[in-house]
Amino acid sequence: xxxxxxxxxxxxxxxxxxxxxxxxxxxxxxxIEQLKKYAWFQDYLKDDARRQLIVQNKDxxxxxxxxxxxxxxxxxxxxxxxxxxEKVLSEKL
Numbered sequence: 001x002x003x004x005x006x007x008x009x010x011x012x013x014x015x016x017x018x019x020x021x022x023x024x025x026x027x028x029x030x031x032i033e034q035l036k037k038y039a040w041f042q043d044y045l046k047d048d049a050r051r052q053l054i055v056q057n058k059d060x061x062x063x064x065x066x067x068x069x070x071x072x073x074x075x076x077x078x079x080x081x082x083x084x085x086e087k088v089l090s091e092k093l
Contacts, residue, residue, distance in 0.1 A: 023065030031064050034072045040082050044089070053092050063088045 032054070035041040044050040053060045063084060071077040 023062050025065075027069075028061050028065040031067045031069055031072070034069055035064070035067075035081075038078065038082075041085075044085075049093060050089055053089055057092055060085070060088050060092060 036045070044054060054064070067081050068077070072081065
């Protein structure tokens with residue numbers, strides 16, 4: 001019984017650690033380069049207000065940096081990233 005509670009605790013720590021990923025400027029720039037392949041992101045860059053937020057706002061950039069670069073090509077993951085970025089951009093506008 002005690003072993004199960006220890007395993008549950010360890011699993012909780014692993015999950016918490018994944019959400020605490022440190023985002024670097026390199027992560028952000030790499031993801032922005034990947035996102036430029038998509039029309040919805042290009043539309044954001046054409047909009048001056050959104051472009052400013054993408055370039056300068058730390059919360060928006062942090063959100064972009066947290067995206068998993070390798071998964072961006074998956075349509076479902078890309079759609080979720082689009083929604084998340086739209087949400088943070090809308091909050092900042």
